[in-house]
Amino acid sequence: MTPTEQTVAARFSDVSRRSLLTGALAGGFLFAFHLPVRAVNEPVEPPDSTDGKFAPNAFIRIEASGQTTLVMPQVEMGQGVYTAIAMILAEELDADIAQVSLEHAPPNDKLYGNPMFGLQVTGNSNSIRAWWNTLRAAGAGARAMLVQAAAKQWQVEPSGCSASKSEVLHKESGRKLSYGELASAASSETPPKDVPLKKPEDFVYIGQPLKRFDTPDKVNGKAVYGIDAMLPDMKFATVAACPVLGGKVRKVDDGAAGRIAGVRKVVVLDDMVAVVGDHMWAAKKGLDALKIEWDEGANAAVTSETIWQELRAASEKDGAVAKSVGDIAKGLATGDKVEAAYELPLLAHATMEPINATVHFKGDSCEVWTGTQILTRVQSEAANAAGLPVDKVIANNHLLGGGFGRKLEPDMVVAAVRVAKEVDGPVKVVWTREEDIRHDVYRPAYRDSIAASLSDGKIVAWKYKVAGSSVMARWFPAGFQNGIDIDAVDSAVDAPYDIPNFHVEYVRAEPKGIVTGFWRGVGPNNNVFAIESFMDELARKAGKDPVEFRRGMLGKNPRALAALDLAAEKSGWGEPLPARVGRGVCLQPSFASFIATVVEAEVDELGEVHLRRVTSAVDTGIAVNPDTIKAQLEGGLIFGLTAALYGEITIDKGRVQQSNFNDYRMLRIDQAPKIDIHVIKSGEPPGGIGETGATAGPPALRNAIYSATGVALRRLPIDRKLIAGKKA
């Protein structure tokens, strides 16, 4: 049976932190053992284990029974990372992957901090990039200790032994010992230094499209998300927060709510009201029956117009220089000058699982159940809200029903703790979809201005300015220094094209009445859109085909060029199309991956856009699980195309005007295009993938519309009025 055919029977254990804690205390390693936050290439720490359990590091535990548990430092929100991490660990451990089980990591930045953040964070498409060497070293070190233990028992040289499928084999004598049989002895081995890692040609699992570990329980209703937490004697609550950011509760009339069957309590906090009941229905009905007067505060006059006026004004200012090469003033004075500005709207995340948290506040301790991308911050913020030391808060993570950056925020947990402090026993707080959309942390609005000059069909100068909110300044201050948000200019400072005079600036502009946050695609969202839209406008000015135009400036970027060539070939670039149908291309070296995408779309007489076909070629380095790479691009493209076609949060009187899927629309299956993903084989280290489709879809679609109609759209979402009745 090849790994491809293998049905991975590994049981996914939906372990609560309590059971993990019990197991860990029994094994003793998780807390006795301190793995400092590592540089990417640093080796894992030496072993520590007891009671016959082999626990050489924070990620691997092998019991005498052979039971092998892998602890997942990154969270599973659909991106397939649990499977990929298990594959990486099992590869170097030479474990039988069909026999492993997985556990969510408990909150612990020292043990499980993402090496690229120093915090236990899942985001920025860096799980595999960040952990690649560390986890391989963890697996290889553990395997070496098992081999040493076997060699000692057989009184042979370790070099005469090999490992495969959770067994050590002595080649000469044919003797074998299972990892379970060796667990106890391996615990007293010293891990060898600098264990060599496997060569890619020796990989057994990495590179194979293995079946995911998390999916079997997701097709039969058994998977447990944060919203599915069920505790004895639990109450259910739902909340209404002041519709204007920063506003307060002035008065609540709860007379009618109190008469609704199943309503147990109305909790009035300074900025929100919760109704607690026997079930969500009672809580919802109770909330609807409340009469709440709000003191709307300083943001009650904010509108989308005021936000855009301020952003446009800010974008006219000089920014902090993020990168400057050559002589930009001289370059811009040469050749034909072209200018444009591109605008991207505020966006909500709308994860399918509405935000929620379950909390049991017990006075001197507190326990939280939720699904989060940032478990240690959830724990510390919960402690803060509960008025307790961090070590008195137990934070249990779960599978996430979508993350997309929304669950990089602890706000829902903080609110649930505040409610739980007023409730006896555990309470599950679930936001309605309306409250979820109206109290999101929104993808910033951006205005990106570009000036370039063309000479002999090539770009000689490129002055690019990003204006928008800095999410980093609030969320990760180390990422905002000297006036530059490293995320906001990501993919702008490293545009793939050969341009001799190249200059990038950033202007921070914070919208009033809105909290901004990370959204799938993060900074490259705005930059890939502006750059790739502008590239098509420049190509037209230069009288060149958009693919040819790009191709001429990729001399230093062979991986991007190869992706572009493959996408052009597979998409039938250049072949004739019917009237009103266009193809558009997008090329991006983002998240250490190189992706070229071609969207083919039709614009009808009324300006409605029909997606016909999307083709992407991706070089993401070593593809740990190629099927997951494809799935992430397919889904990311739909995510980005949804935003391009429909996504916009608007504000009036300080309030978010959208509320649910009726007015914050999603792409549906009847609008979904055919999608073909081509994964380029590569021996380079793995790149990121989760965000990339989201950034690729919008500019490629915009350029397809440009080709079909001749209209150069410079704003998202796509305005049908501008393209109705237009033909190229």
Added chain:
Amino acid sequence: MATTLTINGEQKSFDAPPDMPLLWVLRDILGLTGTKFGCGIAQCGACTVHVDGKPVRSCVLPIGSLENRAITTIEGIGATASGAKVQKAWLDLEVVQCGYCQSGQIMSATALLTATPNPDDSDIDAAMAGNICRCGTYVRIRAAIKQAASGPKS
């Protein structure tokens, strides 16, 4: 008010008001959390269950009308021939990402295949357009429905 419903072939009795949507009875009273809350207004399909084999949005379906009707949820759908085929195709083609909408997708797809054993693309569009997937698994959902209809390719 005491109510008895037949869910996945079992009689379940509980106290709940007749206007309470089935979704919250399943999730909050009976602990059948496989059926998901997504929007509360029948716009996303995450809460889809079957009543007498027909797909319905349980978030807007009051229980008062459901006595003596056969309710099937994601926890019970694998016991039906169509449901088992759909679940297998979903895993064979690795449709699922975050999975939160997939209970509803599978319930809608199973109802489609029961009513229309060999659906074409327009049948799939009509039956599945009420189910939103934020992870964007639509391409694979379409392929998996076709595979479940025809059996696995050799």
